[in-house]
Amino acid sequence: MPNPLALLALAIWPLVTVVLFQKLPPGRAVLTTLIAGYLFLPEPPAGFDFPLLPPLTKHTIPALSAFVMWYRMYPQNFNPLPRSPVAVGLLLLFMFSPIVTALFNMQPVYWGNFTIQGMTIKDSIGIVIQQCLLALPFLLARRFLKTAEDQRDLLIALLIGGLVYSVPMLIEIRLSPQLNLWVYGYYQHDFSQTMRFGGFRPMVFLNHGIWAAFFLLMSIVATFALWKYGNFKRKWAILGAALYLTAVLVLAKSLGAWLFAAALIPTIIVFSARWQMRLALCIALFAITYPAMKGIGLVPEAQILEAAASIDPDRAASLEFRFTNENRLLERAQAKPLFGWGNYDRNQIMNPANGVIETITDGRWIILIGQLGWLGFLAEFGLLLLPVFLLWRETRHRSVDSYSLLLAPLALLLSVNVFDLLPNATLTPLTWLMAGALLGYAETLRDGRKEFQSDQRLQWRPVI
Numbered sequence: 001m002p003n004p005l006a007l008l009a010l011a012i013w014p015l016v017t018v019v020l021f022q023k024l025p026p027g028r029a030v031l032t033t034l035i036a037g038y039l040f041l042p043e044p045p046a047g048f049d050f051p052l053l054p055p056l057t058k059h060t061i062p063a064l065s066a067f068v069m070w071y072r073m074y075p076q077n078f079n080p081l082p083r084s085p086v087a088v089g090l091l092l093l094f095m096f097s098p099i100v101t102a103l104f105n106m107q108p109v110y111w112g113n114f115t116i117q118g119m120t121i122k123d124s125i126g127i128v129i130q131q132c133l134l135a136l137p138f139l140l141a142r143r144f145l146k147t148a149e150d151q152r153d154l155l156i157a158l159l160i161g162g163l164v165y166s167v168p169m170l171i172e173i174r175l176s177p178q179l180n181l182w183v184y185g186y187y188q189h190d191f192s193q194t195m196r197f198g199g200f201r202p203m204v205f206l207n208h209g210i211w212a213a214f215f216l217l218m219s220i221v222a223t224f225a226l227w228k229y230g231n232f233k234r235k236w237a238i239l240g241a242a243l244y245l246t247a248v249l250v251l252a253k254s255l256g257a258w259l260f261a262a263a264l265i266p267t268i269i270v271f272s273a274r275w276q277m278r279l280a281l282c283i284a285l286f287a288i289t290y291p292a293m294k295g296i297g298l299v300p301e302a303q304i305l306e307a308a309a310s311i312d313p314d315r316a317a318s319l320e321f322r323f324t325n326e327n328r329l330l331e332r333a334q335a336k337p338l339f340g341w342g343n344y345d346r347n348q349i350m351n352p353a354n355g356v357i358e359t360i361t362d363g364r365w366i367i368l369i370g371q372l373g374w375l376g377f378l379a380e381f382g383l384l385l386l387p388v389f390l391l392w393r394e395t396r397h398r399s400v401d402s403y404s405l406l407l408a409p410l411a412l413l414l415s416v417n418v419f420d421l422l423p424n425a426t427l428t429p430l431t432w433l434m435a436g437a438l439l440g441y442a443e444t445l446r447d448g449r450k451e452f453q454s455d456q457r458l459q460w461r462p463v464i
Helices: 004-023 026-040 061-073 085-103 121-144 148-175 179-184 209-229 235-251 255-270 273-295 301-311 313-333 364-395 407-419 429-459
Strands: 109-111 114-116
Touching: 004 026, 004 061, 004 179, 026 061, 026 121, 026 148, 026 429, 061 121, 085 121, 085 364, 121 429, 148 179, 148 209, 148 235, 148 407, 148 429, 209 235, 209 255, 209 407, 235 255, 255 273, 255 407, 273 313, 273 364, 273 407, 301 313, 313 364, 364 407, 364 429, 407 429
Parallel strands: none
Antiparallel strands: 109 114
16 A cells, blocks of 8 residues: 555645746646656555545646646636647547446446446546546647647657656666655555566556656657757767667566667658658557457458467467457447447456456557447547647648657657557556647647738739
């Protein structure tokens, strides 16, 4: 169980946010409170569980605090909704579709002699509040991180965060993951999963070693992007930081992050911003269409398993187990395809003889489709990936000197973050943060284009 220091850290974070907004420009205050809160606050179960509300944890307290400061300090510019009608529609669907899900799932589910309870209006209210809290980093970033300078600040914040976090990561690589236990009094995950390749995989204050390595990957990509496109006097220092962070990632012993790094680092170094944007678009398209391809049998599972078995039989067995569960859960989801089965494990398959849940949900996409239906999946994934599509539309016919080249690596990072939700379930506030920042910049580019077109029309006069 978390110690008093864990709860104290969460309780004082709103005060930290107040100080940050008073001392820093609003964009940097948002970046600092969200990124630092994500990296250093304790993971659930540390949190506050109030009646009628979802638990307030490190994933919601920093964003909620920053949102309140936005309302208090900038009430004249308090308009949280995006300007894109598509984004508004997806946002409203994301927030309020759980109400319809609850209305369609009020009856119990029976598995033999075992019963899973139905949902209530109270459940729907709790999920709606949770969805609103999840979207706060998106809304904050769209409002305060919408310029080219803000994109640069975001990448610099990832660079600084990676350098700072690399120190406790190196400590845990040497001593084993102990910092969360020493500071907050509990292990945040199964300790056996920290042992990899004859050593330890660091977690620090995140939920799993995967997330620590993935954050470091984001820092590395951000640093290489700054080295290539940033205007710094000492670019050699930026390159040195990138190489140092890459070395720490190798020591972190996370295969998935290694594979992503092997693909992304050469892409940032070798390819132009236009090709990076095209790659981001392709990854985004694959991420949002994968469930549909899976459902109609277009994913070549047999060939993938055969290729995996030739590399590592254990990995192939794990992948086959995942595919089997996904197929069973997809078949279950087809009974309620639009709005899903809701919560209480109603989307799972239960053994009617002993009441044991037989299926395991790993990827976030299958959780969304099972619980909130295809509309819930499209709302979340569509909202996260819409900025990539809008930026591609806004930049494909522009000269490269008319927009920030840093948006291409950011779009690539966002697409990879969402792509990673196919095998993994945890959606972090940083993914929402990047999506909101890129949406804000896409709106800025669109405003500039519309103003230019308006000026052109004003200058035109008919010749008589």
